[in-house]
Amino acid sequence: MVFRFLVMMLVAALLWKPSLVESRIRHYKFTVVKKNTSKLCASKPIITVNGKFPGPTLYAREDDTVVVRVVNHVKDNVTFHWHGIRQLRTGWADGPAYITQCPIQTGQSYIYNFTLTGQRGTLLWHAHINWQRATVHGAIVILPKRGVPYPFPKPDKEEIIVFGEWWKSDVEMVINQAMKLGQPPNVSDAHTINGQTGPAPNCSSKGYTMYVESGKTYLLRIVNAAVNEELFFKIAGHQMTIVEVDATYTKPFRTDTIFIGPGQTTNALLKADRKIGNYQIAISPFMDTIVATDSQTATATLRYNGTLSAAASSPTTLTTMPSKNATKVTTNFMDSLRSLNSRKYPANVPKTIDHSLLLAIGVGVNPCGTCVNGSRVVADINNVTFVMPTTAILQAHYYNVSGVYTDDFPGNPPVPYNYTGSPPTNMQTTNGTKVYRLGYNSTVQIVLQGTAIIAPESHPTHLHGFNFYVVGKGIGNYDPKNDPKSFNLVDPIERNTISVPTGGWTAIRFRADNPGVWFLHCHLEIHTTWGLKMAFVVENGKGPNQSILPPPSDLPKC
Incomplete structure (x- = not known):
């Protein structure tokens, strides 16, 4: 009975969702392993966390402490960056190789320990050495403190959408060859939405499907984990209301096109207010100069529950993406972004500059x-x-x-x-x-x-x-x-x-x-x-809480 109880507790921990019992300390284990992929544009081994691409989502609440034990089981050195986490006095957990830490070598482990002080929203984590973040990345969801509502209408459901880039060949070989030649590297072969390209040349992926119910509102937590490209995002026939970027609340505004750069995150409310059917989700690159990009459009499907069982073969409402050099679209989007600047969430802009x-x-x-x-x-x-x-x-x-x-x-x-x-x-x-x-x-x-x-x-x-x-x-x-x-x-x-x-x-x-x-x-x-x-x-300040904390005992050595 004791063994069975321990197994049940372990399963519950692995299946943890934010609706379950809360704890002030969130424990995660990231095991870095290689996994062979067969559902994308080429079958090849890729570096992953826990065998997943994208990797697991980290869930926590504002002011929680997050403890992530990383174990390296690949031949490459690894480090992890918790992109957008402020790391107050805990730079040892920030992650960029040779900036705040030496890499975690093969067979070694390191515990990242940090507190989410005053932050809530969507961020991302990714490898921060060489080009590993092409496949080593995932979302971070920081929920508000218990009892603290969102400063926008509560959604019926939340959906995480992660964008990426995909190379048919080994990505480290791509950049190493380019550096040897002194030339730009080959651009990626495809873009991905939650690890899938959708129909694309020489790609077998059918694409990701998001299921919605008529009349309900969905909070889309959108993460751009692409390596080299800024992207446009659209859902055919639907408008979205922007409520947050980079884990900071914004004044809401409606748009049918989101512009998002690599490393950026955007939260948007989507109302399922169209007729039952299939609607195309798409991302495509932005580049308004002569620099080469992967011009492939990755697609997915928004499918209303109640669509006929033959939905996979039924017509899909398509969307038209902005041109690759649609500077006006990017400008309009960025100019529309404003801080919420409320009493609870003020914009403390420095007025004088040192x-x-x-x-x-x-x-x-x-x-x-x-x-x-x-x-x-x-x-x-x-x-x-x-x-x-x-x-x-x-x-x-x-x-x-x-x-x-x-x-x-x-x-x-x-x-x-x-x-x-x-x-x-x-x-x-x-x-x-x-x-x-x-x-x-x-x-x-x-x-x-x-x-x-x-x-x-x-x-x-x-x-x-x-x-x-x-x-x-x-x-x-x-x-x-x-x-x-x-x-x-x-x-x-x-x-x-x-x-x-x-x-x-x-x-x-x-x-x-x-x-x-x-x-x-x-x-x-x-x-x-x-x-x-x-x-x-x-530099350190003079107060008791204004200095860097001592380094952890397991900090990797160079």
């Missing part, structure tokens, strides 16, 4: 004696192509280890030029592991300035350790005299990842109230690989 930075971001070319054309494509911030260290920067900072990094990252481009006009004659960048130092609780404004050295393109940029307010954006070169006059300091959208428009700039503000080392990088994985990344070191 650090004002201009970060010119883009792609350039450096000499390469071993590359096929004698040159290598690189990316940079303020002309610095970031070099990954071999010891984690956070460990070096905490233990005062010299020689790992320097704190002379330039807060402005060393040589100003026409960033969005004709490129300079010399496109070569400098290499270095440089950080920018911030005092505790100082306020920061960053203008992310896109450049056109090779080709202008949109850059979805992610800041670890903080949310930020998007106070302004524009096309062309940022004008420090006139552009701030139009900044929104009342209800700007609050995010952790923001797209910098092609040939333009975006201004963000945040308060550096989280001590540690925090990564800033383009969330197009190819640009991160090429070096479009840097880190902030935020």
Whole structure:
């Protein structure tokens, strides 16, 4: 009887859903294994968590503590990033390899332990080393505290929808070959919706199906876990009401098209108010310049309960996707986003600024004696192509280890030029592991300035350790005299990842109230690989809860 009871308890734990008995500590085990796939565009072994693609969803409530034990059973090193989790004083659990931790090696394990302080909504987790996040990713659902309602009509049901990209060949081989040649890698072969492509050339996937009941309202928790592409999302014949992005509530607005960059999340209310039948769900890429993308449209099906049993062969109402270069659609969507800015959920935008930075971001070319054309494509911030260290920067900072990094990252481009006009004659960048130092609780404004050295393109940029307010954006070169006059300091959208428009700039503000080392990088994985990344070191404060917590005893070693 005791054995049977223990088995029942184990099964209950594995099948945990948020409607069951609550606990203030959420325990998860992530076992990293390779699994062979046969239902997509090619049969191949992929790295997964618990054998799932996408991986398991993490459920918790605001202010809960999450404990995830990761066990590595593959030959590759692994790390995990809990994208958008602020990690207050717990940078050891943030996850980017060689920034906050050394990787978890084969046969080793590491426990990520962090608290969801003041956060609720939808986020994502993903591997943060090499290109593993192509298959190692999943959703995070943070429910409000018990008894605290959503600030929008309560949905009848919630649905998680995760977008991704798929390569027929091994993704690490794709990027390694490209780096060896010094050229851009092959684009993905397909997009995925909850791990399925839908009908696509040389793909056997039938696609994901979402079942709905007439008259009911569904909260769609939408996650873009794609590697290199910003995406459009539509459901044929249906409007959606946006209520949250990046786990922050928004002023609601209706739209039939969602624009979402890699690393971003969006919550939308969907009313099942159409006639019974099948409706196409689709995602397609956005790119309004000459850069190559996977142009395949992934599809799924929204099916009303009550549809005839022959629904699989019955007609499906189709949708028309925006053109790949539909800049106006992306602009309209982003301009519609505003913070809720209510008494309970205020927009605490910094009004005065201690650090004002201009970060010119883009792609350039450096000499390469071993590359096929004698040159290598690189990316940079303020002309610095970031070099990954071999010891984690956070460990070096905490233990005062010299020689790992320097704190002379330039807060402005060393040589100003026409960033969005004709490129300079010399496109070569400098290499270095440089950080920018911030005092505790100082306020920061960053203008992310896109450049056109090779080709202008949109850059979805992610800041670890903080949310930020998007106070302004524009096309062309940022004008420090006139552009701030139009900044929104009342209800700007609050995010952790923001797209910098092609040939333009975006201004963000945040308060550096989280001590540690925090990564800033383009969330197009190819640009991160090429070096479009840097880190902030935020000093400890003077108060008892204003310092980095000591590292855990099982922190991996390099």
